[in-house]
Amino acid sequence: MDFISILSIFVMACFVGYYVVWSVTPALHTPLMAVTNAVSSVIIVGALIASAAAGSATSKYLGLLAVVLASVNIFGGFAVTQRMLAMYKKKERPAAPVSGK
Amino acid sequence: MMEHTAPVNPWVALAYLVAGVCFILALRGLSSPATSQRGNRYGMIGMLIAVVTTVLTHLNVGVWEILVAIAIGGAIGLVTARRIAMTDMPQLVAAFHSLVGLAAVLVGVAAYLNPVAFGIGEMVIPLIGDPFVVIHQVSRIEMGLGVAIGAITFSGSVIAFLKLNGNMSGSPIMLPGRHVINLAVLAGIIGLIAYFLTDQSGWVFWTITALSFVIGFLLIIPIGGADMPVVVSMLNSYSGWAAAAMGFTLHNTAMIITGALVGSSGAILSYIMCKAMNRSFISVIAGGFGASDAGSSGGGAAIDRPWKRGSAEDAAFLMSQAEQVVIVPGYGMAVAQAQHVLR
Numbered sequence: 001m002d003f004i005s006i007l008s009i010f011v012m013a014c015f016v017g018y019y020v021v022w023s024v025t026p027a028l029h030t031p032l033m034a035v036t037n038a039v040s041s042v043i044i045v046g047a048l049i050a051s052a053a054a055g056s057a058t059s060k061y062l063g064l065l066a067v068v069l070a071s072v073n074i075f076g077g078f079a080v081t082q083r084m085l086a087m088y089k090k091k092e093r094p095a096a097p098v099s100g101k
Numbered sequence: 102m103m104e105h106t107a108p109v110n111p112w113v114a115l116a117y118l119v120a121g122v123c124f125i126l127a128l129r130g131l132s133s134p135a136t137s138q139r140g141n142r143y144g145m146i147g148m149l150i151a152v153v154t155t156v157l158t159h160l161n162v163g164v165w166e167i168l169v170a171i172a173i174g175g176a177i178g179l180v181t182a183r184r185i186a187m188t189d190m191p192q193l194v195a196a197f198h199s200l201v202g203l204a205a206v207l208v209g210v211a212a213y214l215n216p217v218a219f220g221i222g223e224m225v226i227p228l229i230g231d232p233f234v235v236i237h238q239v240s241r242i243e244m245g246l247g248v249a250i251g252a253i254t255f256s257g258s259v260i261a262f263l264k265l266n267g268n269m270s271g272s273p274i275m276l277p278g279r280h281v282i283n284l285a286v287l288a289g290i291i292g293l294i295a296y297f298l299t300d301q302s303g304w305v306f307w308t309i310t311a312l313s314f315v316i317g318f319l320l321i322i323p324i325g326g327a328d329m330p331v332v333v334s335m336l337n338s339y340s341g342w343a344a345a346a347m348g349f350t351l352h353n354t355a356m357i358i359t360g361a362l363v364g365s366s367g368a369i370l371s372y373i374m375c376k377a378m379n380r381s382f383i384s385v386i387a388g389g390f391g392a393s394d395a396g397s398s399g400g401g402a403a404i405d406r407p408w409k410r411g412s413a414e415d416a417a418f419l420m421s422q423a424e425q426v427v428i429v430p431g432y433g434m435a436v437a438q439a440q441h442v443l444r
Contacts, residue, residue, distance in 0.1 A: 003239060006349060006357060013358045016125055017341075017365030024132035026377050029370065030190065032131040033334050035144055036367055037197050039124050040340040042148070042359040043204045045155045046347045050211035051167055052159035053218035059211035060163075064170045066207040069200040071174025072181070074148055077197055079182035080190065081131075081141050087187075088134045 031084040038077025044070035116154040117355035123147025124359050128366055151355045191330060192265035198336045199258035202317075205251030205343035206310065209244055212350055213306055216240070221350060236301050240350055245294035245306070247346030249313040254339040256317030261336060264321075265329050273325040286316045328380065331371050338367025 130140020
C-alpha cells in the first residue's frame with residue numbers, strides 16, 4: 001500500500017477515536033482507560049510479525065519478548081476492565097427488581 | 102518481497118478491518134454503564150481476530166514459540182489482574198502502559214536490525230566491497246518516531262507507576278531549568294530523527310532511543326501525584342501513537358487503525374478528565390505548574406484553589422450540620438461499594 005492510503009486510514013481513525021469517547025460518563029473514566037490500554041496492546045501484531053521474520057535471531061527473540069509483554073497487557077487489561085465493570089453492574093442489578101415492583 | 106509487504110491479502114485486510122470495528126464498538130460501549138460489559142467483550146473479540154489473523158499469515162516459522170510466549174504473558178497478566186487490590190488499579194494500568202511502550206521499542210529495534218525481512222529496506226550489492234542494506238527513508242522516520250514514542254511511554258509509565266505505588270514521592274520533583282532541559286532534549290530527538298534520514302548508522306538510532314527514555318523520565322517527574330490519573334491517560338494515548346507509528350513502519354492496517362483510535366481517544370479522555378477535575382490540560386502536561394515555583398505562570402492562581410482533607414469523623418460532623426450535601430460519585434465510590442448505601 002502506498003503512503004497516502006495508509007495516511008488516509010490513519011487520519012480517519014483519529015477522528016473516530018476523537019468522537020467516540022466524548023459522551024463518556026465520569027464514573028467510567030477509569031474502566032475506559034483500562035480498556036483503551038488493553039486495546040493498545042495491538043502492538044502484539046507487530047511483535048508477532050517480528051518474531052516470525054526470518055534472517056536475524058536477535059530480532060526474532062526481541063519479537064518474542066515483545067509478544068510476552070503485549071500478551072501480559074492483553075489478558076491483564078481485559079481482565080482488569082471486567083473486574084471494574086463487575087462493580088458497576090452490581091449497582092444496576094439490585095435496582096432493576098425494586099423499580100419493577 | 103516478503104509476505105506482508107506484497108500486495109495485501111484482501112482477507113487479511115478484511116479481518117483487520119473487522120478487528121478495528123470491534124475496537125471502535127469497545128470504546129463506544131465503555132461510555133455508558135449499560136453497554137460497558139458488551140463493549141469489553143467486543144474488545145476481546147477484536148484482539149482475538151487481530152492475533153489469529155497475524156499468526157495465520159505468518160505460519161512459516163515457530164508457531165509453538167509464539168504460542169508459548171502468549172501463554173506465558175497471558176498467565177502473568179491474568180494472575181496479576183485477579184490478585185491486585187481494587188484500589189491499586191491506577192498503578193496497575195500505568196504498569197501495563199509501560200509494557201506496551203517497551204514492546205513498541207522492541208519491535209522497532211527488531212525492525213532496525215533486520216530491515217530486509219520487514220520489507221523496509223533493500224540489499225544493495227556494489228561492484229566493489231561488501232553488500233549493505235539501505236533502509237527506506239520514509240521507514241526511517243516512521244521507525245524513529247515509533248521507537249521514540251514507545252520509549253517515552255515506557256519510562257514515563259514507570260515513573261507514574263512508582264509515584265502511584267508510593268515507591269517514589271508523589272510530590273512534584275522540580276529540576277532547576279527543567280523546561281530548558283526538556284526542550285533541548287526534545288529538540289535533540291527531533292533533530293536526530295531528521296538526521297536519521299541521511300545517516301542510518303547505529304549511533305543515531307540508539308541515541309534517539311536513549312534520549313527518548315530520558316525525556317519520558319524528565320516529563321513525568323515534575324508532575325504531582327494528584328494529576329497522575331491524567332498523566333496515565335496521556336501515556337495511554339502515547340502508547341496508541343507508538344503502535345500507530347510501528348503500524349506505518351510495518352504497513353499494517355490493524356496497528357494503524359487501532360493505534361490512531363487509542364491515541365486520539367486517550368488524548369480526549371485526558372482532556373475530559375482534566376475538565377472533570379477543574380484542571381488546565383496544558384499545565385498538567387507541561388508539568389508541575391500546580392507547585393509553588395509556578396507563580397510566574399498566569400494559570401497558577403486559578404489552579405491553587407483551596408481544598409481540605411478530613412477524617413471520616415470530620416466529614417460526618419460536617420454533613421450532619423449541613424443543609425445540602427453534594428456527592429460526586431467516581432471510581433473510589435465504586436471501589437468502596439458505597440453506591441448501595443447511597444441508594
